[in-house]
Ligand SMILES: Cc1cc2nc3c(=O)[nH]c(=O)nc-3n(C[C@H](O)[C@H](O)[C@H](O)COP(=O)(O)O)c2cc1C
């Protein structure tokens with residue numbers, strides 16, 4: 001009896017260490033030192049603020065994009081005063097008794113709409129021709145939080161596409177300056193060769209002098225990039241991700257965990273990435289050999305189809321603006337209405353409004369269109 | 377004549393040099409501190425004085441010092457913020473050029489109070505000749521036993537170094553300054569942790585403005601209580617105001633915070649009024665980041681009381697009808713100035729100076745600048761004015777550091793008080809290229825005598 | 832011309848590094864870049880930056896990141912005399928626009944350009960902390976304040992004379 005009593009005493013002591021927090025009126029208990037964002041992720045679902053720059057595996061990341069702003073309506077039990085400004089949930093740690101409002105706060109939603117507008121201000125909105133389409137966090141973000149049309153009447157900032165080395169392409173125009181790739185190079189490789197150059201609106205990711213990124217783990221910058229600014233040059237053909245089938249695979253690798261996702265069509269491996277969780281973060285970083293050099297099915301032990309747990313606007317092949325009626329979009333969006341419909345046709349080299357994408361069994365090339373239309 | 381505590385000896389020939397400074401009572405405060413006071417007693421005096429940070433935010437200095445973490449075996453640092461880049465502000469430059477030993481004495485006392493043995497003066501890079509002046513003064517202070525090891529037999533060691541910046545307003549923000557001092561880009565840090573806990577090289581650090589640190593000298597000399605008696609309410613002591621724009625006598629003035637704004641602009645002791653008998657249109661009383669006020673609200677608060685040159689009075693009315701003391705950069709616009717153009721110039725400044733780390737400031741400052749450019753160039757639309765308002769609203773409060781707010785406020789205040797002038801620009805694009813909107817109804821605040829003379 | 836500090840300048844670099852605690856020599860980057868810019872033709876070439884990186888034992892990208900952030904570093908060659916004229920609010924209220932226009936006319940260049948003879952570069956800059964003495968410009972280490980057309984003429988003449996010697 002005495003033993004059991006002690007045990008429950010010690011469990012109680014352990015429990016005591018947890019902080020009670022409510023986010024959008026949903027209570028959760030987390031360890032001290034947890035950020036509001038991670039507390040919200042513990043709850044899951046709609047109360048999780050979008051995070052474009054924070055990356056739990058990269059030290060020092062976060063705080064920059066401001067999409068994860070939330071309102072702290074009560075600081076803590078000890079000091080219940082609300083925080084005067086919205087705070088970045090990815091960099092603000094919880095206090096015991098803290099009350100946070102995310103989607104229940106009109107102020108937060110309004111500010112977030114502003115942030116999304118700022119992020120898209122200079123973004124090319126070239127989703128239809130972007131390799132990242134379908135797995136782009138910015139696309140998802142603007143879909144859910146954006147406004148209908150841009151109010152920006154000025155010329156967008158543009159940069160030339162450049163190859164940084166044999167493996168990676170940098171399309172700076174799409175970059176949102178989340179700094180994740182910089183932290184990745186700092187923390188995963190032994191010498192960082194790219195960084196943020198210039199200042200303010202002119203800031204850009206680059207190497208300054210022509211330089212190639214060449215380092216055992218540098219390929220991970222592709223996976224951490226929330227947009228299509230850093231892409232894999234070795235990925236075979238231009239291809240819409242939703243035409244590819246992701247499978248979990250592994251191999252014995254002496255440099256990394258060797259656990260990857262192969263993006264396949266038939267027996268062909270189109271590209272190799274790390275495995276991502278539902279917040280779009282890689283589970284474990286992989287080395288460049290696995291990513292860039294193992295492009296044969298025989299290099300890998302295939303485990304089975306990857307469950308795309310992360311819901312993305314287009315993850316299941318439902319791209320916007322096609323012949324699909326509005327209701328379908330609601331369905332994929334778990335009952336939510338989209339805030340922004342991106343019309344991909346006006347800029348697309350490939351897709352045409354007259355063609356129902358779902359009828360093409362992909363991979364779609366521009367040559368497929370005339371065929372389907374029977375023009376050829 | 378107002379009381380002077382900082383510039384009282386500025387007129388003395390050769391006060392820049394050690395011997396003259398010493399002969400005129402220099403280093404007496406340091407002597408007093410090192411011989412008879414403990415670090416905590418110094419902090420206590422500063423607390424009693426009610427001294428508020430002179431860099432812009434006005435945070436009580438003594439309180440700030442008491443927040444400094446003091447873990448065993450970890451060095452602590454004092455950094456003197458001499459970045460002085462807020463448009464309209466040039467007071468620290470005056471102190472450093474003419475009274476370098478006053479600053480060094482202040483740094484010595486403050487470093488002693490904080491237990492810092494290595495102190496840096498971070499000076500804006502463009503003030504390229506001032507480090508020479510400071511370094512010479514540091515050398516002389518060394519020679520005379522006020523710096524180095526075991527200063528005046530007290531057992532306290534201190535070295536002071538001057539670090540030049542290289543052209544970045546943002547490095548005035550204390551965490552950006554620390555980054556810059558570490559040899560990095562001037563990106564403000566995300567707080568917490570605050571510098572008092574993790575600052576320079578992750579060690580506890582206090583960052584204070586030049587004027588704040590210089591003011592510690594008279595506080596020790598006359599005592600915190602005596603210092604607190606000068607001024608009104610929580611605006612204790614004296615403040616340097618750098619006056620510029622359309623004034624007969626622009627320059628750096630020391631005021632004890634008991635005079636009115638009107639007296640400051642029009643009296644012969646201070647700015648001596650506006651050139652060519654022109655009338656006052658508007659003023660930014662505390663550096664470009666604080667709200668601009670039309671003449672009527674500048675001289676009298678919304679309650680009809682005379683506005684004083686104090687932290688509280690300048691802030692009276694808050695954002696809708698007040699402004700701020702800020703850094704003491706006092707910018708005056710006469711009746712022939714165009715508010716749209718002036719606002720554009722400030723918007724261009726903030727666009728140029730944004731570090732680019734966070735999206736609202738990086739993208740929003742450029743957007744505001746471009747919309748303002750359109751209005752100024754006769755290509756504006758009525759909806760642009762509301763758009764500007766909306767952009768500034770979405771920047772303010774949503775950024776990493778206060779530069780975002782500083783960029784938003786001038787635009788907000790200009791639209792709030794001068795909306796008719798913006799509308800006139802939109803409605804009369806061609807006329808607006810040829811002449812200015814003028815004084816309009818922004819008040820007729822001239823004192824009767826001066827107004828008569830102007831007619 | 833190989834980029835290499837003189838003995839004297841190398842000593843200066845050592846002195847700068849000594850201002851910081853052991854292992855914090857990266858803090859010397861900004862002062863050393865100033866020194867490099869002064870020593871190697873008024874601007875920072877990639878070669879110069881790589882040299883500084885090696886000197887301070889940091890990576891070149893750390894230097895590029897910093898050099899491109901601060902407005903005082905010139906990443907392209909500039910004229911012998913660099914006119915950096917302030918155009919911010921308080922200077923504007925005192926006619927800086929006219930002064931800038933006058934300099935452009937006088938030298939026949941736009942802001943950001945260098946005269947054909949490589950003598951003058953005009954750059955418009957933001958507030959230099961001399962607002963009470965407006966309009967003003969920075970020329971080398973010092974400020975030229977209370978600018979008027981006559982004063983500009985005089986400054987240009989002085990530069991020419993100095994260069995002629
Ligand atoms: C964008 C920005 C620029 C600043 N520039 C300066 C400056 O040039 N000089 C200064 O003393 N403080 C400046 N500050 C304020 C500093 O962050 C800090 O509050 C101040 O140095 C603290 O010193 P004090 O308490 O003595 O005023 C600036 C703040 C911001 C946000």
Ligand code: SF4
Nearest residue numbers: 175176178179181225
């Ligand atoms: S390239 Fe991608 S990862 Fe790097 S900063 Fe830009 S958006 Fe972020």
Ligand code: SF4
Nearest residue numbers: 731733734737775777
């Ligand atoms: S508010 Fe502006 S200056 Fe401050 S961190 Fe953000 S981008 Fe940089």
Ligand code: FES
Nearest residue numbers: 063065066068090
């Ligand atoms: S995710 Fe929090 S600011 Fe970017």
Ligand code: FES
Nearest residue numbers: 917922959961962
């Ligand atoms: S505005 Fe030109 S020096 Fe300040």
